Amino acid sequence: MQQVDKNSKLPLYYQLMQLIVSEIDNNMEVDEKLPSERDFCSKYGLSRSTVRQAFLELEQEGYIYKAHGKGTFVSPKKLQQELLKLYSFTTEMKKIGKNPSSRVLNFTCIACDRNLARKMKREEGSEVYSFLRLRLADDKPVMVETSYVPKERFAGLSQERLEQNAMYDLFTHIYGVNFTYAEERFQAVPTDELTAKYLRIHRSLPSLKIERFTYERDQIIEYTVSMARGDQLIYSVKLNK
Amino acid sequence: MQQVDKNSKLPLYYQLMQLIVSEIDNNMEVDEKLPSERDFCSKYGLSRSTVRQAFLELEQEGYIYKAHGKGTFVSPKKLQQELLKLYSFTTEMKKIGKNPSSRVLNFTCIACDRNLARKMKREEGSEVYSFLRLRLADDKPVMVETSYVPKERFAGLSQERLEQNAMYDLFTHIYGVNFTYAEERFQAVPTDELTAKYLRIHRSLPSLKIERFTYERDQIIEYTVSMARGDQLIYSVKLNK
DNA sequence: TGAACTGGTACGTACATCATTACCAATGGA
DNA sequence: TCCATTGGTAATGATGTACGTACCAGTTCA
Structure with a gap:
């Protein structure tokens, strides 16, 4: 599994963003559910604030959308653009x-x-x-x-x-x-x-x-x-x- | 002129280090004098602390040496890095x-x-x-x-x-x-x-x-x-x- | 000698990043 | 309904990055 690099000069949330975008582009469908924030925490050894920061920016960039109580999902619009x-x-x-x-x-x-x-x-x-x-x-x-x-x-x-x-x-x-x-x-x-x-x-x-x-x-x-x-x-x- | 990117996720001092190393490897001689710290400040729009942080790490890595009152110079040993x-x-x-x-x-x-x-x-x-x-x-x-x-x-x-x-x-x-x-x-x-x-x-x-x-x-x-x-x-x- | 350079040091402030902890609110299945 | 799971919010602290300011100390040259 691809990992984040704690010694890198690049912010952890930023590395995580790149990993998630790559995952979305390569292996995921529109509206597919992403692992929960807490899953990412344990998977990558990050705090929830960090994972949420990555999620927040991805949401603002249109890669994902979130639903309270349900989860986080791949946004339709961005993927279309990715296919183009x-x-x-x-x-x-x-x-x-x-x-x-x-x-x-x-x-x-x-x-x-x-x-x-x-x-x-x-x-x-x-x-x-x-x-x-x-x-x-x-x-x-x-x-x-x-x-x-x-x-x-x-x-x-x-x-x-x-x-x-x-x-x-x-x-x-x-x-x-x-x-x-x-x-x-x-x-x-x-x-x-x-x-x-x-x-x-x-x-x-x-x-x-x-x-x-x-x-x-x-x-x-x-x-x-x-x-x-x-x-x-x-x-x-x-x-x- | 190559510039530092204030929007980059990479630290400014780190970007400056890369610029200086590149300059040393490509266009400078051993013991040649580098511009002063304050020159770099105005040239790249950085504070002196930031420029000094870059200089400090370059000194620790053996790229440059400093002489109080005189200036900063290209260190002899590190030069032949990217001959090709x-x-x-x-x-x-x-x-x-x-x-x-x-x-x-x-x-x-x-x-x-x-x-x-x-x-x-x-x-x-x-x-x-x-x-x-x-x-x-x-x-x-x-x-x-x-x-x-x-x-x-x-x-x-x-x-x-x-x-x-x-x-x-x-x-x-x-x-x-x-x-x-x-x-x-x-x-x-x-x-x-x-x-x-x-x-x-x-x-x-x-x-x-x-x-x-x-x-x-x-x-x-x-x-x-x-x-x-x-x-x-x-x-x-x-x-x- | 003194002015104008050079690098050396110190301090304060601000912001970004990241971790930790705690709790709230919506969802959905047992 | 209960409760585990999900995302939402808040506060605190540590560390890294960056700026600004002030002043000190060594070098050079007029």
Whole structure:
């Protein structure tokens, strides 16, 4: 069982929030009952005040709702948003002798929900373009990528343009982007349904999740979550001194 | 300029520590003078007590030393940390507020089998030191590392020496290693028995596998396989342009 | 020598975090 | 109805974080 870390600099209630959100997103249904506050206390060795603080913030963020005497439950609204918010991922398609290509499966303009706004350090409700791309190596699907970019920074971006140009070519040549830096995060995760479907793999096979945050000065101009099959080398860094 | 984030859950003094360490590692020389405490106050909008708390901990960790009336300076010994922007367990863990440590579980001299010989581009049967290390974050095991280094390049290497020094300190200071470049590969894989045992996780949980090849000229002088639990963020790359 | 730097020390205040304890109020099953 | 379980509320104390202020002490240079 995942545990909270009492030596971490991060507050315990905050760690607990992350654990619960993760549990809700991965393993729970709308309106499903959460363990009681006192259960969490004994399970994680925390005081009830701490558990309640985590619950309170989760309630304010719309993840859960509470009913006096009955219990605490998964909120419907947030989960919908979570389902829409596909796991995005960063493509660092390395040339390993394969022929890379990609297909844009979806292109929309959306308003940032709280979660995405936090990830991208933007206002909740501000508009971003969101698009889903399937990356292929030798015409075999190896990765599903969901990207988010600020609408105001990439005005006029369309599915057609994305299909006809490499994304970073668009960024640099059409939109004059000057990257400041990028950050990538790697995690091995169980394969989710969407990924399994698009990559045509079984859910028992783990996947590699890559999140990428691209900055222009202090603004995040791209947030991408990529899901890749874990049984193939899809990332390699070369570092010259 | 990189700034501290007053809304972060991480303490301000801790964020400042990270900024200063990063600055020292990337842009500063040994014995170079740091800006004064009061400079940091105005630069980052912090009180002097907070800046001093950061300085105090950096001094205790050996990054800096202070001289009354003169100023604060980069300490000689700690500098050569991130000569390469390679994965460093120590720095990654510190980045997320955890306390890193490691234990050497096993140290032997073996003859390369066919597989290892191919990986390291060596003769089959040639001797290499092999050692197994457990990496811990806040005393919780999070990674198992198996390393292989050529015996002739690291004559006299022993478990004691590894336990008493950071591996890259040994390489550079004792063995005069001059890295040419390194390559890292990431994969999500099912958890093997050894990893499950040492990390105390279930085999159904996927793991993140990191392979590292370190070169000195055209010779591979280190081959390391790291297995990390996949449900925890263990890696984040910053790519400065 | 004295002014202007540097770091060193001390104290008070405020707030966040977390634990502990006690009790209240709504629910639902025996 | 009784009572165990659930969430709701309150008060107290310990500790960590952060700010502000004041003053001390060593260094440097005009």
